[in-house]
Amino acid sequence: MYAYDELDRTLINERVSEFRDQVKRRLSGELTEDEFKMLRLQNGVYLQLHAYMFRVAIPYGTLSSKQLRRLAHVARRYDRGYGHFTTRQNIQFNWIKLAELPDALADLADVGIHAMQTSGNNTRNVTSDQWAGVAPGEIADPRIWSELIRQYTTLHPEFSFLPRKFKFAITASAHDRAAIKVHDIGLRLYKNAEGETGFEVLVGGGLGRTPFIGKTIKPFVHGRDLLSYVEAILRVYNQYGRRDNIYKARIKILVHELGIEKFAQEVEDEWQQMRATDTALTLDDAMIEDIRSRFSYPAYEKLPHMPDELKKAAHDAHFEAWRKNSVAPHKVSGYAIVTLSLKPVGGPPGDATADQMDAVADLADKYSFGEIRVGHEQNLALPHVARRDLPALWKALDKIDLATPNVNLITDIIACPGLDYCSLANARSIPIAQELTRRFANHDTANLIGRLHINISGCINACGHHHVGHIGILGVEKNGEEFYQITIGGRADENAEVGTLIGPAVPYGEVADVIEDIVEAYLALRAQPDELFVDTVKRLGVEPFRERVYATR
Amino acid sequence: MTSPLEQKKIRIAGPSVVTANRTWDGVVIYRTSQHGWSSDLSDAAVIRTSDEARALLAESVADDVGAIGAYIAPVEIKDSGKIKPGNLREHIRLQGVTIELPVPA
Numbered sequence: 001m002y003a004y005d006e007l008d009r010t011l012i013n014e015r016v017s018e019f020r021d022q023v024k025r026r027l028s029g030e031l032t033e034d035e036f037k038m039l040r041l042q043n044g045v046y047l048q049l050h051a052y053m054f055r056v057a058i059p060y061g062t063l064s065s066k067q068l069r070r071l072a073h074v075a076r077r078y079d080r081g082y083g084h085f086t087t088r089q090n091i092q093f094n095w096i097k098l099a100e101l102p103d104a105l106a107d108l109a110d111v112g113i114h115a116m117q118t119s120g121n122n123t124r125n126v127t128s129d130q131w132a133g134v135a136p137g138e139i140a141d142p143r144i145w146s147e148l149i150r151q152y153t154t155l156h157p158e159f160s161f162l163p164r165k166f167k168f169a170i171t172a173s174a175h176d177r178a179a180i181k182v183h184d185i186g187l188r189l190y191k192n193a194e195g196e197t198g199f200e201v202l203v204g205g206g207l208g209r210t211p212f213i214g215k216t217i218k219p220f221v222h223g224r225d226l227l228s229y230v231e232a233i234l235r236v237y238n239q240y241g242r243r244d245n246i247y248k249a250r251i252k253i254l255v256h257e258l259g260i261e262k263f264a265q266e267v268e269d270e271w272q273q274m275r276a277t278d279t280a281l282t283l284d285d286a287m288i289e290d291i292r293s294r295f296s297y298p299a300y301e302k303l304p305h306m307p308d309e310l311k312k313a314a315h316d317a318h319f320e321a322w323r324k325n326s327v328a329p330h331k332v333s334g335y336a337i338v339t340l341s342l343k344p345v346g347g348p349p350g351d352a353t354a355d356q357m358d359a360v361a362d363l364a365d366k367y368s369f370g371e372i373r374v375g376h377e378q379n380l381a382l383p384h385v386a387r388r389d390l391p392a393l394w395k396a397l398d399k400i401d402l403a404t405p406n407v408n409l410i411t412d413i414i415a416c417p418g419l420d421y422c423s424l425a426n427a428r429s430i431p432i433a434q435e436l437t438r439r440f441a442n443h444d445t446a447n448l449i450g451r452l453h454i455n456i457s458g459c460i461n462a463c464g465h466h467h468v469g470h471i472g473i474l475g476v477e478k479n480g481e482e483f484y485q486i487t488i489g490g491r492a493d494e495n496a497e498v499g500t501l502i503g504p505a506v507p508y509g510e511v512a513d514v515i516e517d518i519v520e521a522y523l524a525l526r527a528q529p530d531e532l533f534v535d536t537v538k539r540l541g542v543e544p545f546r547e548r549v550y551a552t553r
Numbered sequence: 554m555t556s557p558l559e560q561k562k563i564r565i566a567g568p569s570v571v572t573a574n575r576t577w578d579g580v581v582i583y584r585t586s587q588h589g590w591s592s593d594l595s596d597a598a599v600i601r602t603s604d605e606a607r608a609l610l611a612e613s614v615a616d617d618v619g620a621i622g623a624y625i626a627p628v629e630i631k632d633s634g635k636i637k638p639g640n641l642r643e644h645i646r647l648q649g650v651t652i653e654l655p656v657p658a
Contacts, residue, residue, distance in 0.1 A: 026576070027577055027618075029618040033576075050581060050650075051574070051579035081655070081656035082655040097577065348652060352655075353655050419641065419645060420645060431651060434652065
């Protein structure tokens with residue numbers, strides 16, 4: 001966990017007071033909606049179909065049990081008893097009243113939670129690998145750098161009035177769980193041949209209306225230069241990024257139109273000028289160490305890798321099914337990372353009730369040193385679970401409906417709120433996800449299919465990251481009816497690719513049948529049982545799938 | 554369900570109402586013929602011409618304190634005279650989400 005200091009607490013509390021005054025002036029009519037809109041967005045407040053939506057930041061996906069309990073309190077006191085974990089390590093409350101928002105913000109501020117950088121044309125919540133600090137083989141904890149960027153960019157004018165929103169993601173593992181290639185800036189922490197720790201910097205990735213995979217702008221930037229280098233990128237973006245057309249305002253468009261070489265040269269020139277004029281911030285070791293020292297790590301015990309409790313539980317097929325999909329190796333022997341699926345059969349992906357949040361907080365205290373993680377796949381994780389405790393944890397999770405053994409399987413669906421909640425959506429996402437989870441509810445079938453990620457977005461803004469789903473589903477409108485475009489072959493990991501459209505959009509009622517056809521085609525076409533769906537698509541292209549889906553339609 | 558957020562030209566193809574969200578709590582509301590707002594669609598003023606629409610929208614937008622994001626939405630008028638939402642988006646705004654909420658209301 002990261003411990004906020006007095007400066008952080010003061011900043012958050014001042015922000016609450018400021019927003020309380022702004023809300024008061026809005027409700028009295030002193031501020032018009034035009035004047036107020038940017039102010040509310042800077043505090044994570046959107047207007048959706050039925051009510052205001054309040055988006056709360058969970059920087060780099062790390063929460064304490066105390067913070068999770070407070071989120072549960074907000075859900076219960078100010079909303080309708082649940083929250084929605086998003087694809088960018090935030091949580092959203094869908095039914096909040098503007099008049100009560102300052103109180104909700106104040107309650108969150110008490111435990112170091114805020115809504116800064118969750119909306120607006122500024123740097124957004126810096127995301128990271130949800131297994132940061134505990135993943136085996138990780139170079140270093142990427143959250144230290146996430147936090148540095150968070151602190152540096154919060155309220156910094158160069159990062160606060162951008163042409164459009166701006167998203168960072170950081171990983172320090174070879175396997176990218178943070179989807180860095182589809183972010184405005186993606187950072188991969190690694191050690192170079194000289195043994196120095198630094199970053200491969202990618203720029204111009206993104207989804208939405210115009211998806212692009214990020215390109216490497218600089219193969220290695222030393223950690224001490226990270227902030228000045230990203231500032232140089234933002235300076236170039238601020239100078240050349242379009243502000244006249246919202247659809248062309250993201251940095252990915254600028255990088256695409258200039259070309260990565262030209263863009264990289266502009267950034268290099270800017271950076272060198274900053275260095276020559278002594279305006280480039282160079283982090284010294286003490287600064288980095290100061291941040292590092294405020295992350296606390298558990299006092300792990302020496303524990304056996306295969307304790308008796310685990311040996312005994314291995315005879316239980318239900319436990320084993322859960323363990324195989326939900327439990328991942330930990331950097332410390334005797335411990336494990338446990339993913340808690342927020343994708344029950346027939347449930348809305350990413351939703352958790354206040355009661356579940358409280359229960360997870362209790363379980364985190366009992367089994368995970370009081371720490372919880374939030375992943376962009378809309379699941380939670382307990383990052384420090386002793387392997388001997390896995391059977392007991394599984395039983396406890398099962399009681400609160402958080403032990404669905406489907407992590408990374410076809411029913412572990414990522415979906416945006418869609419037309420049920422969102423004012424931008426063209427079509428519903430959640431009912432499609434629910435139908436698919438019912439269709440593939442049989443665990444043996446899901447296991448037979450293997451790793452397969454379905455992503456659903458209710459509009460082209462792509463909050464459900466449909467472009468990078470192994471199977472992507474995009475809701476569109478045709479003559480007032482909901483239709484869905486299907487793409488296949490996308491992926492968000494270190495081999496990120498944008499999926500390929502397989503053909504004309506299909507109506508709402510046919511989506512599950514189409515997905516079933518695609519899956520059946522895959523099972524018939526895969527070279528061997530362990531060839532993943534995306535690999536089969538890569539090997540054969542979309543044509544066999546297109547043929548299967550449209551032959552009889 | 555094209556988002557009405559970018560509604561620029563006022564042209565209506567059939568009976569319509571002006572809808573918005575109430576400022577203090579975000580609740581869905583409809584402009585009434587009494588120059589006020591109601592959360593009940595049956596209270597809404599029904600407009601049938603572009604001129605009527607323009608006038609009602611202008612009046613609604615002018616109430617910046619009471620309502621936010623006013624726009625024109627299509628409705629159907631049943632034989633019984635009952636007003637129904639004219640598309641799925643408006644149906645969802647009126648009736649609520651089409652799914653079961655994680656915590657029943």
